[in-house]
Amino acid sequence: MFDFHMHSTVSFDGHDNARRMVQAAADKGLREICFTDHIDYEPGEQQTMVFNTQAYHDAYDDLTHPAVKIRRGMEFGMLPDNVSQFKADMKRAEFDFVLGSVHFTDGIDIYFEPYWAGKTVHQAERRYLEETLACVQVHDDFDVLGHLTYISKARAHPSPRPVPFDEHREIIDEILKILVQKGKGMEINTSGVDRCGDFLPYDVYFRRFKELGGEIVTVGSDAHSWDRVGQYSDRACAILKDIFGYVCTFEGRKPIFHRL
Ligand SMILES: [Zn+2]
Numbered sequence: 001m002f003d004f005h006m007h008s009t010v011s012f013d014g015h016d017n018a019r020r021m022v023q024a025a026a027d028k029g030l031r032e033i034c035f036t037d038h039i040d041y042e043p044g045e046q047q048t049m050v051f052n053t054q055a056y057h058d059a060y061d062d063l064t065h066p067a068v069k070i071r072r073g074m075e076f077g078m079l080p081d082n083v084s085q086f087k088a089d090m091k092r093a094e095f096d097f098v099l100g101s102v103h104f105t106d107g108i109d110i111y112f113e114p115y116w117a118g119k120t121v122h123q124a125e126r127r128y129l130e131e132t133l134a135c136v137q138v139h140d141d142f143d144v145l146g147h148l149t150y151i152s153k154a155r156a157h158p159s160p161r162p163v164p165f166d167e168h169r170e171i172i173d174e175i176l177k178i179l180v181q182k183g184k185g186m187e188i189n190t191s192g193v194d195r196c197g198d199f200l201p202y203d204v205y206f207r208r209f210k211e212l213g214g215e216i217v218t219v220g221s222d223a224h225s226w227d228r229v230g231q232y233s234d235r236a237c238a239i240l241k242d243i244f245g246y247v248c249t250f251e252g253r254k255p256i257f258h259r260l
């Protein structure tokens with residue numbers, strides 16, 4: 001099994017150090033993992049959510065395990081206006097894998113209450129999807145779109161649910177078409193299962209992605225602590241096996257296809 005989305009204490013919100021995370025991966029029998037620490041810029045704020053490059057190298061440069069391949073990546077928080085910042089941050093290290101994620105909409109962290117004030121759930125989802133579309137249109141430096149439908153697990157969500165594909169079909173199609181055009185992949189993020197009852201995003205999104213010509217798919221737990229490493233990876237891979245017959249890992253920004 002694989003887990004290509006996790007955070008160690010190199011990330012501002014990680015709870016366990018890289019060695020502890022790798023040991024957890026080994027204990028769970030994972031073959032290959034990738035650290036994807038946060039580079040997230042809150043509009044107007046200090047860079048509190050951006051990892052320290054020296055800490056990154058200190059944590060990973062000498063990190064090996066006999067049973068687990070360890071890749072190095074990052075999760076960049078895309079905004080419609082931070083394309084040049086993304087380019088600059090790509091120079092921090094030689095990354096195997098780069099997730100592009102959307103955590104903010106209209107300059108507000110969608111995880112918290114202020115974003116949700118005055119919006120129905122449908123409206124909150126729609127604005128987030130519009131922002132995601134704007135981001136994938138302008139950004140090119142990511143390999144895979146992280147946790148599409150992340151809004152489903154927002155702490156401030158009044159009634160957590162997976163984002164219904166049918167309610168937002170047209171805009172989701174636009175997002176997926178751009179990913180296909182640009183040769184980008186889509187992640188099945190398992191952290192939604194305990195928060196909203198399904199994967200981020202769920203199987204229907206991947207069936208549509210494949211229909212539109214999408215090929216690159218990765219699995220990630222988004223673990224911020226050792227106990228969630230690889231969580232539900234087997235269930236996510238069963239979905240990908242059914243739809244694609246494989247899952248991807250990355251080395252040196254190139255996808256590797258593993259038959260399931
Ligand atoms: Zn994220």
Ligand SMILES: [Zn+2]
Nearest residue numbers: 005007075222
């Ligand atoms: Zn993450």
